[in-house]
Amino acid sequence: MTANVFVDTNVLIYAVDQADPPKQQSAQVWREWLWETNRGRISFQVLQEFYFNAIKKQPAAQSEIRKEIGDLMTWRPITLDAGVIVHAWKIEDRYRISFRDSLIVAAARVADCRYLLTEDLQSGQELDGVMVVNPFLTVPASLA
Helix, strand or coil, X not given: CCCEEEECHHHHHHXXXXXXXXXXXXXXXXXXXXXXHCCEECXXXXXXXXXXXXXXXXXXXXXXXXXXXXXXXXXCCECXXXXXXXXXXXXXXXXXXXXXHHHHHHHHHXXXXXXXXXXXXXXXXXXXXXXXXXXXXXXXXXXX
């Protein structure tokens, strides 16, 4: 069985933001691979953060961003319920990472993901059974 990959907000932002072309290209390669392999997973937290930040950067692109979010709904977003929050507190205490990042890791666990695609945590670090992968230092083929 192929392992699922939880995608953090920053990867989605870079995929639509033209301010950093090398990161945009890497994020788009990852996004395309995740669509092709059906391995991408997210949470409603990620969708909310993506919408807020993408609209702030590109107010004129609101309809395109909403369409992207509609498409991302097929990635089975995880709801942040009481169980996820309690699990995030345990991760926060154990690994001494921010609560926001702890929520991402907890949601990745609920989504049965082996990998977390983010630049916000140390690449190669394992948190609660989830391996952090920096999408700007690693290519999708490395997970195949």
